Amino acid sequence: MSPRQARLTVAAAVLGSIVVFVDSTVVNVALPAIADDLGGGLAGQQWLSGAYLLTLGALLLVGGSLGDLHGRRRMFTIGLVAFGVTSILCALAPTIETLVVARALQGAAGALLVPNTLGLIVAKFPRNERGAAIGSWTAWSGIAMVGGPLIGGLIVDSASWRWIFAINVLPVLAALAIVRQVDAEHDTPSAGRVDVVGAVLGTLGLAGPVFALIEQPQLGWGHPVIVVTLVGGLALLAAFIGYERRAPHPMLPLALFAQRNFAVGNASTLAVYGGLGASPFFLVLFLQQVGGYNALEAGLATLPVTIIMFLLSRRFGALADRWGPRLFMGAGPVVAGAGIALFARIDASADYPSQVLPAIVVFGFGLSLTVAPLTATVLGGVPESQAGMASAINNAVARIGSLLAIAAIGAVVASQLGGSGTSFASVATGTAEHAFHVAVLVTGALVAIGGVLSALGIENPKRDVCAADCPGGAVVGASREVETVHA
Incomplete structure (x- = not known):
């Protein structure tokens, strides 16, 4: 492959992933402004995040399968167009309900993009050059995770929340212009078919419990x-597992979970990334609606977490390679959970140096201990030929963890606030503080459970995967081992 084709491929993949990863974080800082404009209360804010995570997480494996069957370049292009169109729909949404629907469609478009950004690199680059290309993709995707809340805060404060969606059109158009110049060499469609039944069962099965958790504070458990959505959703999830066991082309190969480290690692991922999604969600809401922060200040508040992870994750990954991952995967989530619990010290003043920053630092340190060993252990727990599928599953589990945690902990918060139609801003300060403290204590306990699971269940990997090469964890969902996909 020519140097020009290499640069074009990486540039297109980076732009495609940036819009998806930014939109998974940028909306948090805009939630108060959206609620002021369109209403919806806490339930509406949960749906704006949850609808996106639901379709993104549930359909990631389907998006990868479509790329295998029809070509990654083609599916990547379709995903870009769909993401651009749905972003415009989000920007123009007249009501909270239409915005939630547009967010769900946007997540589905993202599910086409994420696996095929990486798949495009794997298809185009020879084996000895993939590591560097994937490293560039991972680094820029990580930067996008940092920049999302900051850019979102600037846009919300200076213009309108609608522009956080409309601005996606610019990188989408740039990526489309670039990918048109990328040739289809080595991007050969494979045989097989998409697991449509599994995708429908899994998506609806997740949607049922999420709907019940978000709406029950207003309607009541009875x-x-x-009752129908909760029981029906759980039944569909059971049907999904049963179908995947016998499906000729399952989107979720359940046999992988027979590998102990893979199963335990994904259980820990569900808990840890549940906390990683829920804690910023409620923190940013509280800082703006009670603490008086503007959108930019709220976005800046969590920046130290990412800085700490950038500085320390690879170092702790290297130590985990030397001493084994169990210690780090056991201790890291406990430390991160303690950091989240420290948010319970925050009162209505939300003083950043004395109340917010110490908790942020402890939380970031705990995550740095965790993410690289966790990702490496999940990948190392399966045969090398299945590392790509293992990474995709772990990526989906991370997003589903955030989805379920926001819905479940949101139900707890709503019960403290007096109903899903209320928010931190609509109740007395003392009530808002109490609800927030309950949320962070529950979230901290959830993350710590991930550490306990790891300490009890993780064994030394059956094959070595360098943890130092997985600093982004399941947030970005890539490591050098992913170069085995489609190889």
Whole structure:
């Protein structure tokens, strides 16, 4: 492959992933402004995050399968167009309900993009050059995770929340212009088919419990709608597992979970990334609606977490390679959970140096201990030929963890606030503080459970995967081992 084709491929993949990863974080700082404009209360804010995570997480494996069957370049292009169109729909949404629907469609478009950004690199680059290309993709995707809340805060404070969605059109157009110049060499469609039944069962199965958790504070657990969606969703999830066991082309190969480290690592991922999604969600809301922060200040508040992870994750990954991952995966989530619990010290003043920053630092340190060993252990727990699928599953589990945690902990918060139609801003300061403290204590306990699971269940990997090469963890969902996909 020519140097020009190499640069074009990486540039297109980076732009495609940036819009997806930024939109998974940028909306948090805009939630108060959206609620002021369109209403919806806490339930509406949960749906704006949850609808996106639901379709993104549930359909990631389907997006990868479509790329395998029809070509990564083609599916990547379709995903870009769809993401641009749905972003415009989000920007123009007249009501909270239409915005939630647009966010769900945007997540589905993201599910086409994420696996095929990486798949495009794997298809185009020879084996000896993939590591560097994937490293560039991972680094820029990580930068996008940092920049999302900051850019979002600037836009919300200086213009309108609608522009956080409309601005996606610019990188989408740039990526489309670039990918048109990328040739289809080595991007050969493979045989097989998409697991449509599994995708429908899995998506609806997740949607049922999420709907019940978000809406029950307003309707009550005994309401027929809540009972039907909860029980029906759980039944569909059971049907999904049963179907995947016998499906000829399953999107979720359940046999992988027979590998102990893979199963335990994904259980820990569910808990840890549940906390990683829920804690910024509620923190940013509280800082703006009670602490008086503007959108930019709220976005800046969590910046030290990412800085600490950039500085320390690779170092702790290297130590985990030397001493084994169990210690780091056991201690890291406990430390991170303690950091989240320290948010319970925050009162209505939300003083940053004395109340917010110490908790942020402890939380970031704990995550730095955790993410690289966790990702490496999950990948190392399966045969090398299945590392790509293992990474995709772990990526999806991370997003589903955030989805479920925001819904479940949001139900707890709503019960403290007096209903899903309320928010931190609509109740007395003392009530808002109490609800926030309950949220962070529950979230901290959830993350710590991930550490306990790891300490009890993780064994030395059956094959070595360098943890130092997985600093982004499941947030970015890539490591050098992913170069085995489609190889």
